[in-house]
Amino acid sequence: MAIVKFSNEMKWGAATASYQIEGAVKEGGRGLSIWDTFSKTPGKVKNGDNGDIACDSYHRFEEDIEIMKDLGINSYRFSVAWSRIFPEGTGKVNKEGLDFYHKFVDKLLENGIEPMCTLYHWDLPQSLQDKGGWDNRETIEAFVNYAETMFKEFTGKIKFWITLNEPWCVSYLSNYLGLHAPGYTDLQLATSIAHNLLVAHGKAVIKFRELKIDGQIGYAPNVEWNEPYSNKQEDIDACTRAGAWFIEWFFDPVFKGSYPQFMVEWFGKKGVQLRIEDGDMEIIHQPIDFLGINYYTGSVGRFKENAGLFDHERVDAGYKKTDIGWNVYPEGFYKVLCYIHETYGQTPIYITENGACYNDEPIDRRVKDEGRIEYLQQHLVSLNRAIESGVNIKGYLTWSLLDNFEWAEGYSKRFGIVHVNYRTLERTKKDSFYWYKQTISNGWFQVNE
Ligand code: BGC
Numbered sequence: 243m244a245i246v247k248f249s250n251e252m253k254w255g256a257a258t259a260s261y262q263i264e265g266a267v268k269e270g271g272r273g274l275s276i277w278d279t280f281s282k283t284p285g286k287v288k289n290g291d292n293g294d295i296a297c298d299s300y301h302r303f304e305e306d307i308e309i310m311k312d313l314g315i316n317s318y319r320f321s322v323a324w325s326r327i328f329p330e331g332t333g334k335v336n337k338e339g340l341d342f343y344h345k346f347v348d349k350l351l352e353n354g355i356e357p358m359c360t361l362y363h364w365d366l367p368q369s370l371q372d373k374g375g376w377d378n379r380e381t382i383e384a385f386v387n388y389a390e391t392m393f394k395e396f397t398g399k400i401k402f403w404i405t406l407n408e409p410w411c412v413s414y415l416s417n418y419l420g421l422h423a424p425g426y427t428d429l430q431l432a433t434s435i436a437h438n439l440l441v442a443h444g445k446a447v448i449k450f451r452e453l454k455i456d457g458q459i460g461y462a463p464n465v466e467w468n469e470p471y472s473n474k475q476e477d478i479d480a481c482t483r484a485g486a487w488f489i490e491w492f493f494d495p496v497f498k499g500s501y502p503q504f505m506v507e508w509f510g511k512k513g514v515q516l517r518i519e520d521g522d523m524e525i526i527h528q529p530i531d532f533l534g535i536n537y538y539t540g541s542v543g544r545f546k547e548n549a550g551l552f553d554h555e556r557v558d559a560g561y562k563k564t565d566i567g568w569n570v571y572p573e574g575f576y577k578v579l580c581y582i583h584e585t586y587g588q589t590p591i592y593i594t595e596n597g598a599c600y601n602d603e604p605i606d607r608r609v610k611d612e613g614r615i616e617y618l619q620q621h622l623v624s625l626n627r628a629i630e631s632g633v634n635i636k637g638y639l640t641w642s643l644l645d646n647f648e649w650a651e652g653y654s655k656r657f658g659i660v661h662v663n664y665r666t667l668e669r670t671k672k673d674s675f676y677w678y679k680q681t682i683s684n685g686w687f688q689v690n691e
Contacts, residue, residue: 273329540574
């Protein structure tokens, strides 16, 4: 047996997002978001599911906080539904929305749980989408106004702020691959949106500094690890492009103030222009206090002419897969963290999401989700290796506290360490909950050698 031990300073947490758990979409003065529209468009979400009720956390947050307390986490990452604060995205602020998050944040604080607030986890107010969404630079101003309102309102209560969750998903998954709201399939549009998102992030950071808010601010991009199939240069190059789509494309502008030239050229060959206005790169290039990293999976891949956007194809190397079909690839977690550290330096890192989809159901009120325990254990070993290798990791927040509305997969895919019965809304702590609880309380766990 070997012991994997973490420092006492390590923050432990769990994460969720507003549209995925809150429900109560017509309550508290909330306006429509693009996910209300998208989920009600036939064929977009599996089984026609939507977030109308979700986990009903809007009404059950006290019960959820009890669960967090029992888990022993000292950090909880949640997101605010922009359209609860500004039902039309901008204009008049909705006091009921602010009141809801005050009650919620106060309860977290009373229970000794640090709130980590994501401002944008994909639920853009529909009114802004009607005017072009993130393609329209007015949305940037609306976002900064919303961010400013939140900073001022919650100053002293919320000390950790994340501007954007997974800008790759907001841009490419939603506007090029078309799988998420608003569902377009236009590479130019997606690339313009990716840029506008980064400008919005930068402007929010500038505002945060101007207001001298006590706390820290960062963003949470999603990363994967792309391992070349062979050491042939063409395989290495294909994987470099595939990985850079997630990493360099969204990190270089923030950390270096420029886009990676090889990717600019590649996109150029696809007929895509970067729509950068004067001053944009300086705005994006703001020092951040921490970097949130979301990691789930990685893969082995190689060069194949005209495959996908990057002449890159994945090869099934026989890794085990979770119930959503993603490779279990803990080595990729270690490698990507080391890579980010080597490329972008010492900025403190919080793992803002890591977890697995396993659809185990309760039998006699017990959920034996061994697959998830194994996944968490393997990924925490990788995290520990990264820490031992000098990567500046400050905390780990698993995705997710609860089973919830898994976007285009609806309720068919479960990522929670707590099971939710979507009929009765009953919560059942899974075996992984108890494993994680023990790990947090010990600060270590054992693995077989
Ligand atoms: C997102 C979550 C999502 C999870 C699993 C991340 O991309 O931030 O909202 O549920 O992955 O797909």
